[in-house]
Amino acid sequence: MSGDVLIQILPSVLLEGLLLGFVYAMIALGYTMVYGVLGLINFAHSEVFMIGAVTGAEVYRHLLPHVGNPYLLLAISITTAAAVSGGTAMAIERLAYRPLRRRGNTNRLVPLITAIGISFFLQDLVRLIEGMWHNEFFVNYPSTPALERTFQITEMLSIQMKAIIVITVSLAMLVGLQLLVTRTRLGKAMRAVAQDAHTASLMGINPDQIISRTFLIGGALGGVAGVLFGVLYTKVDPFVGFLPGIRAFTAAVLGGIGSIPGAMLGGILLGQLETSAGVYLPLLTDGNIGTEYKDIFGFLILVLFLLFRPQGILGRKEGEKL
């Protein structure tokens, strides 16, 4: 493979990496925010993402004949998905995590197993509902010409309308979240709870309420990510959350779990790494190392990176609390 081609395709590889990275970043935020306030890995978050993706697809599909404007339709789908996912995340917190928290002083593996249980449950529940509804359990985002319009920039680089939408929406969400966390009362309260829930409660903040809202916001972001994922890659099903979920979690750790800018950065970085590795590894090794290695490539980078900077890119080095 001549070096020219490798360079020619670079812009488009970077663009695809960026798209994937934004989706990962938005899912990673859900992991990182919950980790921030509760110090717990919410493994069920991948199912929150999945529910968003499926809900968005159902809405999009069913409203397609009634709503002419695809942008409006997409906006409706995203909003609904965000609401449903946010609600699901809140419900998970209320029904599964809060009872554990109330009990106090339980092992930190307990919520982890709970999360895994919820994951299994939600996957098959969605499958049951989808199956009862229309026999098959995957859902499509139907093709819409307006969204698939392609702008050819150079011979090797083109961008689709939907990619532009994905970038715009994710950027808006990421900036919005950053403003929310740094500028608003809720954001301050969230940071306070993340620092020290007990002290925060002495300052008149209700930690339960803040935790609930954190789940709501993280879940909603996951839902939006689900719709964007579906729009980009067409098909979603009840098991679609697994891989992006794990990768987004990896991204959150890479960026420094608990750190919101870290999750964004980690997501984008992982998206880039994965995409470039998937394209360039086979090209440079003449197919001996195929795209099948791209998943573990991300993990290997993570391991190597954490060896040198165990707290992640933007994570704070935890001082030992003595």
Next chain:
Amino acid sequence: MLEIAAISLNFGGLAALEDVSLKVAEGQIFSVIGPNGAGKSTLFNVLTGIYPPATGAIHFLGRKISKLPPQRIARRGIGRTFQNIRLFGSMTVFENVLVGRHTHIRYTYADALLHTPRYFCAERSARDKVLDLLNFVGLEARAEELARNLSYGDQRRLEIARAMAIQPRLLLLDEPAAGMNPRETDALKALIRALRDERRITILLIEHHMQVVMAVSDRIAVLDHGRLIAEGAPAAIRENPAVIEAYLGPGAKESLA
């Protein structure tokens, strides 16, 4: 026996310890006092290797220990307790002390699996030692209880027993009297003296409870804002105007009595 030479440590620009130098002689009971946030516990954490000092050096028994990890320092013979008790909560009292014997129980993995005579021998001598220590601190009756179920005072004493199990030459006690009632405090004073007199252990003590400090200490160092502001015998410290000024504020002299 312990020489601290000009150590400093910063936490994100904030000087936690600044140019602190101390010498602790063998057999002393040496106290470090100072207001909250003065850097006393930080000093302990530097001594035991949890934070490496930014500058300066620490020598223990003539060997440099300031770059060693905590477990190596422990093996050199420095035991410690913690300000906010760090026991192994779900282990029994007995086991907590037994863990302290870890480095002195010498048998291999294979010995443990095959239950060789060496295993039994080592375990038995460790058990005897633990019983002895529990007797010493007066917890022999509670040996089978879970550590987390003990009273506050008992937990403090258990921490001392556990720290002694590593056979330290120097024992760092971080606020051992915190949360104790007057009767327990008196017992603690006796215990600290007994540690030195009967067990020949040098003691470095952090304590807010002035009555204890004044009663047991041979020498006292005063830290304020990470700096050493005074060092001397209890009587001298009691009279030191800089201490009274900086540490207790004007008119607080009586409370040192």
Next chain:
Amino acid sequence: MKTKLLSILLLTLACASGAALCSAPRASWTLLPVLAVLFLCLTMRLPRTVRFTAGLGLLLIAIPFAGFTNTFLFELGIQIGIFSALALGLNVVVGMAGLLDLGYAAFFAIGAYTWAIFGSTQASYFMNGNFPLAGWPYFYLFAALAVLTAAITGILIGLPALRLRGDYLAVVTLGLGEVVRVLANNLDHPVNITNGPQGISPVERPPIPWLMDLLHIFNPDASPALGYALFFYLLVIAIIGLVVLINVRLDHSRFGRAWVAIREDEIAARAMGISLTRTKLFAFATGAAFSGAMGAVFAAKQRFISPESFTLLQSITILGMVILGGMGSIRGAILGAALVTLLNIEVLKSCSDFLNTLRQTGFVLDLGFFQYNFALLPSQLEPAKYERMIFGLILVLMMIFRPQGLIPEVRHRLELEKDD
């Protein structure tokens, strides 16, 4: 007095349930009392000899005899045994040392491939020699080798991973576990080591002429299939016995205490002179070794190995067993493994078979005010489809209502009792 009475009761129950099982081995209700007695053997506070007699009596006499008629009992026993060993191994890492390992199935894979590659013609793709290695010592040799390779892999994976704390460790082990699976799935080119997704088959089983001779005394037409079912059943029980013994002995040694100490408080543990890295690596290697051994047994028993058996889901299921049983508790790990396995391959399956029979026979449920014809049960509600959902639900409920597990860890009192 009370103990004596209860002991006699337990032994009687064991005899009765064993007899019932042998008299009607295929009726699944007869398994119920046997399992109940085994459960009691695990949990009741009775002299060890009594519990051992009752338990081993059932495991080594009643079940094998019933198994001659219903070999599914062997399969059940083998799978429970394999998962028990895995759960016990993970219990060392997660339960005792408190290191969250989400890639545990990797070690199982290493053990399985160690034997599968050399116990089949697979090895001849990349080296010279006469494969498969079929003689009798080879399997045992490679099972031992599998212990070693798994332990070494444990140390290799542990070295980078253990620099990290808590949840970081979780994601790194998860990643490295995936790395092992993906490698198993992809190392069929450029050099064919694992045969990729096609898997390796047939894997040799160790020859068992002695057991067949023994079997033929009781039953002249015993087939090799029956012989192997019995063989693996006994082998697994023997390994479990060994694993439990090792676990108990480590638990009572400075190594086990160091594990629990670092789980409880790393800083305090270091202040006791305990080296974190060494202690954690010991835990990783020990845990991995158990699953390595079982991996080799699994490969021989399945006669087929492919990467599908070593997924993240598998790791998570094993973790679920440990937590369900009670972290750090040896008996808990066994109980957890037994329950999840029973649930997965017996209870939920029986349940869906039962509902399915109702549907096919057009059974009508009549509660007076409510009638339901099972023939109308829609296909989407096929009970077999919802086994995993029920498993998930059980995990959640369990964690909410009994988070410490079924048999919580008990720190021993033996240190003092020994002197008495």
Next chain:
Amino acid sequence: MRIPSIIITLLLALTFTTRADNQVIRIATCCPLSGAQAGLGEYIKLGAQMAVEGAQPRFAELGFNLQLFPQDDQATPDVGVAVANRLVNDASVLGVVGHFNSGVAIPASEVYKDYHLAMVSPANTNPKVTDRRYANVSRICGRDDVQGPVGAEFAVNELKAQRIFIVQDKTAYGQGVAEAFRDKAKALGANIVGFTGTEEKSNFSTIVRLIQVHKPDLVYLGGIYDQAGVLVKQMREKGIEAVFMGPDAFDSSEFVKIAQDASAGTIYTTVAGPIDQFPAAKDFASNFEAQFHRAPESFAPYAYDAANVVIAALEAAIRANNGARPSRQAVCTAIRAVTMDGITGKIAFDAKGDRLTSDYYIVKLETASYPGKAIKVISSAPPQ
């Protein structure tokens, strides 16, 4: 200990099952009914259910109660083997239709073999399934090492494909058929510009990019329709015009639903002829649709035929046994003697358990609608 005891008692109480009486004959289906592959497994169960329900009256006349016994193997080998062990110990089970994954079928059939329980596979195309020459293992579907080369011949000789890019899904099935395709295409002189695997289900951007770089004139995917639909859609969106081709797992209306317009022009090889060529298949399709409210797809026709093979063998064995319940061994023997016209063509088995001759259809989706049109039929016997 109260709560766990109660839970355990409850769970164990569920293991009560109705005891099968001697007149019950069960045909089990083994396929994934839960998890990500449940959608495909479902059709196997439904196809077999159609056949069993159709035969129930005939068996009633013979004095037997024929039942379907659906099992979920969760697409994992250990569960599959456990299921196999359950089945061999249930005396009422006289035949198995399954499994779906070759990775499950191979270890499970080791168990069936020991107990002479007949397994007729509707979906395992891996050569190894029958190459072990077990007397109890037969299959209705084709073999990877036949359908791959059939596809390659068509691609190179008829479509004149010179540059071929091959993708496979890293499963035993996908990789097997893709490698067979690759080897044949290479032998026929085509240039294999890429061969890569992926476990990805939705994001194929890297593969699409690779395809774009290599500029093939044909892309072959060894994989299943749910992956294929997404891949071809993303290919077309990026303006790649290469012919898209694949094996029989593309044969599903879901493929068209996922890929939508992008599905037009896709070519796949299959042993199941389009329904318009078989009158029997037409009836099957309409009955299926009436009963389950969906079209019979993917492996449903194969499962229907597989179950019918077992049923025919059972009837023959019962007759041979003077109306009494046949032994499992007898059923195995009878299956190998079955000759019938199935909805997937003429069925008869060779000594290994493969179909004597299979007609391989090259089907093209001319427009984005299902089913497609058979553009060529190639008869091929399995390798011996």
